[in-house]
Amino acid sequence: MMAAGALTRTLALATTLLLGEAAMAIDDARLVGVWRKAGAGECASQYAARLRFEPNGLYFGEAEPPGAFTWWDGGTWRVPAPGRLALSIANDAVVEYAYALDGDDMLVTDASGCEVGYRRER
Numbered sequence: 001m002m003a004a005g006a007l008t009r010t011l012a013l014a015t016t017l018l019l020g021e022a023a024m025a026i027d028d029a030r031l032v033g034v035w036r037k038a039g040a041g042e043c044a045s046q047y048a049a050r051l052r053f054e055p056n057g058l059y060f061g062e063a064e065p066p067g068a069f070t071w072w073d074g075g076t077w078r079v080p081a082p083g084r085l086a087l088s089i090a091n092d093a094v095v096e097y098a099y100a101l102d103g104d105d106m107l108v109t110d111a112s113g114c115e116v117g118y119r120r121e122r
Contacts, residue, residue: 035052035121038119047072048061104119106120
C-alpha cells in the first residue's frame with residue numbers, strides 16, 4: 001500500500017507529465033533550485049531548514065537536525081497567483097503562503113504572519 005504523501009507526489013508527477021507545459025505555466029521558474037533558511041524567528045522552527053524546488057512541480061524539504069519534524073517535508077508546489085506559493089505539506093493539505101523574491105533572497109509568510117527567510121544556494 002502506498003503512503004498518502006507518496007501517492008500525492010506520484011499523482012502530481014503524473015499530472016505534470018500528462019499536462020506538460022500547461023500544468024507549469026503559472027509557476028515562477030525563479031523558485032527552482034535549492035534554498036537554505038537564512039533568517040527567521042522562533043515561529044519558523046516548524047519550517048524546513050533547506051528546500052529544493054524542482055521544475056516538475058515537486059519540492060523536497062529537510063529539517064535540522066535531520067529527522068526532526070517539518071511541515072515542509074516534500075510534495076508539490078505551484079504559484080497559483082503572483083506572490084502566492086501553494087505547497088502540499090506534511091499532512092498532505094495544500095496550503096498557500098505569501099512569498100517575495102529579491103535576487104537570491106526569498107521571504108515566505110504564513111497565514112499567522114510568521115516570516116521565514118531563505119537564501120539561494122549556489
